[in-house]
Amino acid sequence: MDIEVNYRNKKRYNTAKYPRRPTRFWIWMEYILSRIALTGKTYTVDTSAIEGLQAPYIILSNHMHFTDFELAAAGTYPRKVSNVVSFEGHVFRWFLIDWIGSITTRRFTFDLHLIKSIRKVLQRGDILCMYPEARYTPSGTASYIPDSVGKLIKMNKVPVVITKHHGNHLRAPFWDFRHKRKVPLHTVMKPVLTRQQIETMSASQISEVIRREMQYDDYRYQKKKGIRITEPFRAEGLHKLLYQCPHCGTEFEMGSQGAELFCNHCGKRWFWQEDGYLQALDGNTEFSHIPDWFEWEREQVRQQVERGEYCFTDEVDVYGLPRVWRFIHLGQGKLTHNPETGFTVEGIYRGKEYRLNRKPGQSCGLHIEYDYLAVKKRDCVVVSVENDSLFCCPTKPNQVTKLSLATDVIYQQYKMQKTKGAAQ
Numbered sequence: 001m002d003i004e005v006n007y008r009n010k011k012r013y014n015t016a017k018y019p020r021r022p023t024r025f026w027i028w029m030e031y032i033l034s035r036i037a038l039t040g041k042t043y044t045v046d047t048s049a050i051e052g053l054q055a056p057y058i059i060l061s062n063h064m065h066f067t068d069f070e071l072a073a074a075g076t077y078p079r080k081v082s083n084v085v086s087f088e089g090h091v092f093r094w095f096l097i098d099w100i101g102s103i104t105t106r107r108f109t110f111d112l113h114l115i116k117s118i119r120k121v122l123q124r125g126d127i128l129c130m131y132p133e134a135r136y137t138p139s140g141t142a143s144y145i146p147d148s149v150g151k152l153i154k155m156n157k158v159p160v161v162i163t164k165h166h167g168n169h170l171r172a173p174f175w176d177f178r179h180k181r182k183v184p185l186h187t188v189m190k191p192v193l194t195r196q197q198i199e200t201m202s203a204s205q206i207s208e209v210i211r212r213e214m215q216y217d218d219y220r221y222q223k224k225k226g227i228r229i230t231e232p233f234r235a236e237g238l239h240k241l242l243y244q245c246p247h248c249g250t251e252f253e254m255g256s257q258g259a260e261l262f263c264n265h266c267g268k269r270w271f272w273q274e275d276g277y278l279q280a281l282d283g284n285t286e287f288s289h290i291p292d293w294f295e296w297e298r299e300q301v302r303q304q305v306e307r308g309e310y311c312f313t314d315e316v317d318v319y320g321l322p323r324v325w326r327f328i329h330l331g332q333g334k335l336t337h338n339p340e341t342g343f344t345v346e347g348i349y350r351g352k353e354y355r356l357n358r359k360p361g362q363s364c365g366l367h368i369e370y371d372y373l374a375v376k377k378r379d380c381v382v383v384s385v386e387n388d389s390l391f392c393c394p395t396k397p398n399q400v401t402k403l404s405l406a407t408d409v410i411y412q413q414y415k416m417q418k419t420k421g422a423a424q
């Protein structure tokens with residue numbers, strides 16, 4: 001049973017409300033601000049395939065960086081678009097986010113009103129834009145898209161457009177987003193399902209099409225387009241993603257400097273070439289393609305979970321976000337994660353205990369942040385319930401990528417067991 005945090009102000013931000021319908025002025029304002037933000041970046045937005053398409057329709061987009069919003073706004077202007085925006089996306093800019101017609105939700109929670117708000121936007125004859133992976137890609141490849149996306153499309157019976165951004169991860173990788181690499185950005189908007197197709201398909205068939213169409217790999221894209229990333233610091237931060245050494249198997253002892261990645265345990269080093277591929281300095285390259293290394297780490301986590309060896313406990317620095325205006329520092333707490341009980345955050349704030357829990361079946365993914373500015377540039381994981389989000393910074397170094405992989409693995413196992421249970 002959850003025990004809420006004893007905040008001084010008990011009010012919570014109400015997400016159970018319909019979004020504003022943006023006026024022409026605010027659509028124009030969003031466009032102008034996006035164009036300003038895109039100044040100095042080399043980008044193209046290909047909208048040729050959706051030229052004649054009449055709203056309402058749903059746009060599903062991959063997610064790599066905040067720039068995705070700016071590129072989408074450039075591609076859809078002057079049409080009326082409501083974006084689904086994560087709760088913390090409002091901090092410092094809630095007024096603007098509200099007036100441009102955004103829908104607010106806490107990531108990886110069950111939000112019934114989100115479904116109602118989406119329906120409302122489409123009934124108004126507008127465009128709904130959402131990021132179904134609900135996270136920035138850490139590896140330049142697609143993350144899991146939940147079954148609920150297929151159900152949502154089936155329910156609303158409007159055409160679906162997929163917006164695929166290329167190069168945004170290469171330019172500003174999530175694990176080192178402050179240091180930009182010189183990479184041209186390319187966005188393509190493409191219709192993938194018509195109203196008639198949706199009528200004849202089941203929700204799971206729709207999900208299958210969406211998952212297939214949303215696949216991408218920014219490193220293969222780099223190779224294909226011959227993009228060379230020459231910045232001498234290009235590997236810095238990569239050890240946050242590639243936290244396990246494939247040579248000696250040690251976790252959390254990887255480091256990076258300049259264009260090199262290395263293991264502080266066994267001393268092995270890899271050079272990150274300008275074409276985006278890795279090369280081991282000893283000549284034995286385990287993984288040259290970064291997403292392959294990342295998937296190997298996922299497999300290691302899966303095996304740990306299956307052997308019953310996976311369990312995470314750490315002291316964490318906790319920041320609460322009950323409302324959108326600011327983070328509240330709650331001090332030290334304890335975070336645990338295991339396949340049986342999921343995530344639990346507990347601590348004491350203003351003399352009273354709090355305890356929030358998310359069971360394995362309640363989260364199909366984990367919201368993580370690297371060097372998150374709002375919590376003093378530290379890595380954190382976010383445990384969200386329906387009316388609060390706790391940003392937890394682990395004491396142990398470099399933990400958040402593994403926690404994210406473990407959440408994915410445990411959710412998939414939960415789903416498999418549930419399917420098996422239903423079949424028996």
Ligand SMILES: [Zn+2]
Nearest residue numbers: 245248263266
């Ligand atoms: Zn090693």
